[in-house]
Amino acid sequence: MTTTELEQKFISDIAGELFEKENGQETDNEVLFRLRFSRDNYELPNQTINQLMIDKSRLITDIQRRIRKCMKDLKEKYSQEILADIGEENCQRLTDSEPGQKEIWKIAYKWLWNDKFLRWVETNFWSCLEKRAKNNLDWINLQDDTEMAMVERLNIPKVKAKKTLKVSVEKPYWVLIDLPEYEGYFLLLNQGVVSRCIVCPSWAFALDYQLEKIRLLPQKESLAYEEECRFTFNEIGKEKFVAIALEKPLNLAWLKPNEEEVAPDLTPERMQELWQELEKQNNWRVYSQQVEVVG
Known part of the structure; x- marks a missing residue:
């Protein structure tokens, strides 16, 4: 599957809300978040995501700990929405999971694309279309x-x-x-x-x-x-x-x-x-x- 322009903008907007830039540049956590939660990368294991980080000259250690930090930031930013959408048990699992539980990130992924994305589309679909509009006022x-x-x-x-x-x-x-x-x-x-x-x-x-x-x-x-x-x-x-x-x-x-x-x-x-x-x-x-x- 190829990520659409609409989906790319969504994940970029979410990443921009979660992570502050350092000297105008993306942090390692922002780049990791974009990669791990991209719609193109759902089937990729964390080891492959780690290699993609290396390919971008982003050398990090303990990728699972970094992903858990991304989910913590996500939960803190959208706690009420996440709780309402997936329930208290799954919401708690985002940050209370044991280090060995490797695929807890999929809970966050599914919430992003099954719930948050549709609300974001409802708000942003028209503006994304209009950015493509020609300067033509007499059509x-x-x-x-x-x-x-x-x-x-x-x-x-x-x-x-x-x-x-x-x-x-x-x-x-x-x-x-x-x-x-x-x-x-x-x-x-x-x-x-x-x-x-x-x-x-x-x-x-x-x-x-x-x-x-x-x-x-x-x-x-x-x-x-x-x-x-x-x-x-x-x-x-x-x-x-x-x-x-x-x-x-x-x-x-x-x-x-x-x-x-x-x-x-x-x-x-x-x-x-x-x-x-x-x-x-x-x-x-x-x-x-x-x-x-x-x-």
Whole structure:
């Protein structure tokens, strides 16, 4: 398994919270923590991790004692979270184990990746995506029925979007998409005031996510089009749209439009799966736009 960019940032962030730099440089314990708890290294014995430390010109003695020190630091930093997630017995084992118990670190590893990582993804997924976003502020626009009719009747050129778009609460809007790409596939994600969901592809807004079919949403075959609700925002606040243009379709079952989940909830588990699939493609592009919903 190859660690994704998202996973690399997670373990780097945790290591940065646990260990202070010395003269701006990583300490031996920080390097050891990154290696021992990397997702790529789970199957490696401590002896191999020790050799990796040597390869990085980090000569340490008694690697098991060092790993126990890393787990002590982890427990002290996240004691309440660890206790709530894995229970008092396993929490105690992180620091009260005997020196001969060689694989206690796996308790910490599983907590990091099964529990802490998903909470971290929920908080950091959007910002990691946005760091890839191009400086393009006019790829999306929202227009109500009156504005759409005027554009069509008078042939007005597309209005350039501003840094923050403003729309009115409880009012239906059309979404216009204008990307430089014309071949491939298009994902549209929404982080709303009260929810996070997949807009495209979805039964609610866009059953077909080929780029050439994504210029006006909702599509005619979609639920929002049939019910004439289009894009309607029910809460005042900030909405964020993130688009991803990619060359090939994604093999994710929950990404296939269906009537049971008309706009798929973007859970932390799905965020992780989506990122993994995206990294299998070399050339995916990200676009981001904030929308302010006002009264």
